Amino acid sequence: MSDFTNDFWSHFVTAIALGGILACALLLWWTARFRGPASSDNTTGHVWDEDLREMNNPLPRWWMGLFVLTIVFGIGYLVVFPGLGSYRGTLAWTTQREYAKDVEKANAELAPVYAAYSAQPVERLAGDPGAMAIGERLFLNNCAQCHGSDARGSKGFPNLADGDWLHGGTPEKIHETIALGRTGVMAPMAAAVGSAEDVKNLANYVLSLSGSPHDSVRAGLGKAKFTVCAACHGIGGVGNTAVGAPNLADRIWLHGYGQEAIIAMINGGKVNQMPAQQGRLTEAQIQVLTAYVWGLSNKSPAAAGQ
Known part of the structure; x- marks a missing residue:
């Protein structure tokens, strides 16, 4: 109300x-x-x-x-109970409080199960079928809405199964991303690049970095303009996990492929946010979920943990 x-x-x-x-x-x-x-x-x-x-x-x-x-x-x-407009009732009952109680009860009941996993390193945990079954359910309930049930993402949502990581794919970085969330920002760069023709030339140079179809003449003209991008994406456009800048040379396009998509990104920039799961999930749940996500792009977790 x-x-x-x-x-x-x-x-x-x-x-x-x-x-x-x-x-x-x-x-x-x-x-x-x-x-x-x-x-x-x-x-x-x-x-x-x-x-x-x-x-x-x-x-x-x-x-x-x-x-x-x-x-x-x-x-x-x-x-x-609440039912008279904004009157909260003598018990001050709310659905949020009821949900919090249910979550707290469920977490208490599952604590013994997670206790066996929380002390294990992610690499070893990723080889435990029981832990991965729990991790899969956690992923489907909390991550699949954006990254897809197969974790392969979609436009604007990263593929978690391909080994291409904006902020790094180590267990520590994945845990950090899940727990604290991420905010990715690319500022509009058209003013720094120059005219509309300069932006188009730069877009073709970016396409050339990954060997994608492009206009080679325009790409040659746009190479010099890439200096305004190299501060984040690095020389050669190989990306920078320290700031979450994508690798532009690997043919993986998070926000769309082709000249027009790149021009739109240069002109308009982009802000992406992944919400933090700390507070929604327990530390043990985040540990198991980290192992599940890490295992998606590391196909031999059992061997890695030995």
């Missing part, structure tokens, strides 16, 4: 909730007091199918009692 943009909706919900209960109470009171006219045989005069007559009997007391109990329960519920 606190997400409403103004007080109108809070008052609206309150009116609907209380109005419904009041209407039910008034209806119950009115039907208890009013009895329609009846004939001498205690029927209302309504007849169906020639001989089916409606009797003028009061509602059963047990039915009336249940109706009253329902009204009392509704009032009590609205006092204890």
Whole structure:
């Protein structure tokens, strides 16, 4: 209820909730007091199918009692739990708190399972089928939405199974990325490059670094302009894991391939963010998830851990 943009909706919900209960109470009171006219045989005069007559009997007391109990329960519920606009209820119950309790309970129950894994190095852990089964579930629940169920990513979301790492693919770096998240920033560089023709020439030079189809004349003209890019991407465009700058010479294109995609990147820049999982996942869960991700691009984890 606190997400409403103004007080109108809070008052609206309150009116609907209380109005419904009041209407039910008034209806119950009115039907208890009013009895329609009846004939001498205690029927209302309504007849169906020639001989089916409606009797003028009061509602059963047990039915009336249940109706009253329902009204009392509704009032009590609205006092204890949130339901009257922005009123939080005497218990101050929230779905967030309930979710946090469930997560805490689940983590406590799983703690003995993770205890066997938390002390093991990532390389050895990646060779444990039981740990990897847990890691896969953690990945599907927390990472697959962006990186895909097969971890091969999509446009704007890195492929985690190809060995190409923006910030480094060591267990320590993967753990750091999962725990703390990452914010990747490329500033718009068109002003530093020059004219639109200069940008186009530079795009072709970037394509030439990986042997991708390009205009060789334009690439030759754009080579000198690459100096504004080399500060991050390195000489030859081989990337820089220290700042998360992609390797431009390996034919792996995170944000799209081709001249137009590169021009758009130079002109507009890009900001990408991976949210931190620290606080959402326990340290032991991050350790297992790190091992799973590391194992995706290291196909012989058991041997590596020996």
